[in-house]
Amino acid sequence: GQQVMQIPQYQHVQEGEDFTTYCNSSTTLSNIQWYKQRPGGHPVFLIQLVKSGEVKKQKRLTFQFGEAKKNSSLHITATQTTDVGTYFCAGHPGTYKYIFGTGTRLKVLA
Amino acid sequence: DAGVTQSPTHLIKTRGQHVTLRCSPISGHKSVSWYQQVLGQGPQFIFQYYEKEERGRGNFPDRFSARQFPNYSSELNVNALLLGDSALYLCASSSGDRQPQHFGDGTRLSIL
Incomplete structure (x- = not known):
């Protein structure tokens, strides 16, 4: 079946260090969304990427969609303690559903 | 404006029982999706409804069902x-489909 994997599963960084999570789909995606979920909370929408090779920035966050539309990445520059949480990608394979990735749990040490 | 609201927030049931979970979407949103999230994993897609019709179904048994009402609120039955x-x-x-999704706080279901 269709799968979306994320690496790494966990990442501990010192405050101020950079962080990257990678998302890989077994099938081509029509678009991909990124969400952040704080401990005990619900997923919160961050961004949507649609075009092959698309790059979008939100302050310290940079999102990329691969040329083949099967992979994506989220890069955070100079992490802060407020960045703590689990980051999920969610791929849309062209049918009426989103397939969420396995998530990357980020811990930031002050 | 109110966000997505779900009820109840917590529920404890025993094996063999049934449960109904409720969801009210953001005003103006016509699409509702249901997900199951087990601790430590990503949300797993169960259903998507749009304009009261089922548009998508995930890999869940027939014990799971849902419906959407004329006011676009939705129920998930297990x-x-x-x-x-x-x-x-x-x-x-x-x-709509392929648009940003806004999540509610969820219903935590515990089966004893």
């Missing part, structure tokens, strides 16, 4: 509960 159904059930609304 029959013959199993221990493995213990999870956080999330509802997300959006303005």
